[in-house]
Amino acid sequence: MQQLDGIAVSPGVAIGEALVIDNEGFRIPRHYILREEIDGELQRFQQALQSVAGEIQQTRDSVSTQLGDQYAAIFAAHLQMLEDPRLQAEVERWIRDQQYSAEYAVSVTLRGYARAFQKFENAYLSERSHDVYDLERRLLQSLVGHERQQIASLDSPVVLLAHNLSPSETATLKPEFVLGFGTEVGGAGGHTAIVAKGLEIPAVVGIGHFLFDVSGGDQVIIDGHEGRVILRPDDPTLQRYRKRQQASRSAVVRLKGLRDKPAVTRDGIHVQLMANIEFPHEAQVSIERGAEGIGLYRTEFLYLGASVAPTEEDHYQAYAEVVAAMDSRPVVIRTLDLGADKLSPTPPELADPNPFLGLRSIRLALANLPLFRLQLRAILRASVLGNVRIMFPLITTLDELVRAKQVLNEARDELINEGVPCNRELLVGMMVESPAAALLIDRFIDEVDFISLGTNDLVQYTLAVDRGNPAVNDLYQASNPAVLRLIQRVVQVALEAGIPASLCGQMSSSPQYTMLLLGFGLRQFSVAPGSIPEIKQICRRVDLEQCQQVATEVMGMTRVQDINAYLMSELTKLNLGENDHSGGG
Numbered sequence: 001m002q003q004l005d006g007i008a009v010s011p012g013v014a015i016g017e018a019l020v021i022d023n024e025g026f027r028i029p030r031h032y033i034l035r036e037e038i039d040g041e042l043q044r045f046q047q048a049l050q051s052v053a054g055e056i057q058q059t060r061d062s063v064s065t066q067l068g069d070q071y072a073a074i075f076a077a078h079l080q081m082l083e084d085p086r087l088q089a090e091v092e093r094w095i096r097d098q099q100y101s102a103e104y105a106v107s108v109t110l111r112g113y114a115r116a117f118q119k120f121e122n123a124y125l126s127e128r129s130h131d132v133y134d135l136e137r138r139l140l141q142s143l144v145g146h147e148r149q150q151i152a153s154l155d156s157p158v159v160l161l162a163h164n165l166s167p168s169e170t171a172t173l174k175p176e177f178v179l180g181f182g183t184e185v186g187g188a189g190g191h192t193a194i195v196a197k198g199l200e201i202p203a204v205v206g207i208g209h210f211l212f213d214v215s216g217g218d219q220v221i222i223d224g225h226e227g228r229v230i231l232r233p234d235d236p237t238l239q240r241y242r243k244r245q246q247a248s249r250s251a252v253v254r255l256k257g258l259r260d261k262p263a264v265t266r267d268g269i270h271v272q273l274m275a276n277i278e279f280p281h282e283a284q285v286s287i288e289r290g291a292e293g294i295g296l297y298r299t300e301f302l303y304l305g306a307s308v309a310p311t312e313e314d315h316y317q318a319y320a321e322v323v324a325a326m327d328s329r330p331v332v333i334r335t336l337d338l339g340a341d342k343l344s345p346t347p348p349e350l351a352d353p354n355p356f357l358g359l360r361s362i363r364l365a366l367a368n369l370p371l372f373r374l375q376l377r378a379i380l381r382a383s384v385l386g387n388v389r390i391m392f393p394l395i396t397t398l399d400e401l402v403r404a405k406q407v408l409n410e411a412r413d414e415l416i417n418e419g420v421p422c423n424r425e426l427l428v429g430m431m432v433e434s435p436a437a438a439l440l441i442d443r444f445i446d447e448v449d450f451i452s453l454g455t456n457d458l459v460q461y462t463l464a465v466d467r468g469n470p471a472v473n474d475l476y477q478a479s480n481p482a483v484l485r486l487i488q489r490v491v492q493v494a495l496e497a498g499i500p501a502s503l504c505g506q507m508s509s510s511p512q513y514t515m516l517l518l519g520f521g522l523r524q525f526s527v528a529p530g531s532i533p534e535i536k537q538i539c540r541r542v543d544l545e546q547c548q549q550v551a552t553e554v555m556g557m558t559r560v561q562d563i564n565a566y567l568m569s570e571l572t573k574l575n576l577g578e579n580d581h582s583g584g585g
């Protein structure tokens with residue numbers, strides 16, 4: 001048994017057989033073979049050696065012809081290494097004596113060499129470790145086959161263990177087959193985490209290197225509450241987790257009973273609970289979880305897996321589906337937030353060197369007006385079908401907001417001239433997710449009908465921590481007093497101006513913050529659909545005075561650890577494990 005710690009990003013417990021995918025997208029097979037398989041495995045290794053040697057020779061020859069022998073020398077060195085009898089003997093020894101699969105034996109041997117090179121102080125020699133890794137990758141490709149594992153086409157239940165999963169890959173996972181997943185990289189605020197939560201797949205990210213400790217088919221536990229992954233659990237651990245899994249499921253069933261009850265505090269304050277969605281079909285799930293509307297529809301996922309860019313009609317159809325499913329409930333459609341860790345229309349050769357600070361989101365839309373207009377036209381057309389609102393992401397300057405509204409007005413005039421019906425009174429909102437917007441909120445507020453706090457980005461930009469980088473995850477804290485001060489002020493200014501304010505970052509899905517945010521005056525939460533029942537339960541257990549006390553207490557604190565501990569202790573006092581006996585319908 002081996003226990004690994006990572007970052008919990010989507011709650012729940014998953015128990016199942018591992019499917020292991022490395023950083024090239026290759027499925028890593030089991031590590032041990034049977035005695036009778038040894039000869040076959042040695043043969044596979046020899047075949048891989050020959051095929052990789054052939055590939056390298058070819059590359060060497062063509063580089064030599066095109067650029068000259070001196071440039072081809074690097075490949076000659078690779079070839080020499082590959083043909084080194086000591087290296088071959090070592091791999092074969094692992095296969096024969098330890099009954100390692102050829103893939104595992106290759107990895108163990110070549111990584112050993114790479115580490116030895118890395119230890120050299122001489123920069124030239126330590127750089128050679130990259131050549132060894134390159135050889136390892138080539139051999140593994142040859143052994144595993146060139147096919148990338150199609151995780152979207154899985155047809156039996158597994159626990160997925162991967163180096164990384166992009167948000168788009170995650171979005172294609174089928175919850176009936178992917179019981180849970182764990183990744184070596186990734187951070188709490190990354191979009192992979194957000195999509196996992198939307199799909200209600202238990203997930204742990206940022207585990208660090210561990211894929212070579214696990215074989216395909218090993219039993220694995222993913223604990224999405226505590227951020228733990230357990231490889232090959234022993235019996236007592238397995239029993240414990242089976243009980244936890246059962247308790248988790250019972251809690252979901254218990255909370256289902258809240259679906260038709262209102263989110264009203266004990267002293268009668270109504271809290272509007274909306275859902276964040278990425279795909280049209282989630283609108284139905286949101287209603288099932290008791291959402292009063294869609295507070296954030298992330299439309300950039302329309303671009304997912306599309307070989308050609310979606311047309312105005314594609315946009316319109318997607319919006320129409322959501323609006324129809326939500327009936328007369330509000331639907332906030334956010335305009336494209338492309339770029340950074342989401343999909344980017346930029347070709348790889350023009351990739352932004354610092355994408356989170358680069359041409360992303362509204363900046364990208366304003367720099368690609370035809371793309372932006374196409375979407376605005378579709379939203380305007382859908383605006384007559386129900387209670388549609390539009391929201392612009394990552395507004396940083398007033399000019400940006402004014403410009404975006406101008407483009408919206410132009411699109412509206414265009415449609416009216418064409419005789420196409422659209423709502424002339426469409427409510428316009430902005431995300432408050434840059435410190436600049438939060439600090440200047442009193443100026444922005446005159447230009448919009450509503451605002452929504454995007455804490456996923458607000459935390460990263462305020463604290464200068466990459467939301468997707470596990471190495472700085474400890475710093476990525478919504479409970480940092482600097483962040484809290486910004487949120488409190490934004491909510492207060494909106495309240496005073498009579499402008500509705502919502503919070504649609506992950507923070508609003510986290511029960512730890514509900515009382516604090518209510519205490520700040522927030523009355524609208526937009527959360528992952530699966531989190532609605534839990535947040536509703538908290539709203540029904542508290543009263544305003546209690547929440548205001550929590551807010552006063554927290555705002556007097558300076559250390560994140562103290563704030564987190566205090567918020568957790570206040571949450572525990574609510575006894576959420578007990579049935580809901582609150583009034584309020």
Ligand code: PEP
Binds near residue numbers: 298454506
């Ligand atoms: C946010 O930044 O909090 C937000 C909701 O937007 P996204 O996560 O899509 O960047």
Ligand code: MG
Binds near residue numbers: 393433454456457
């Ligand atoms: Mg954002």
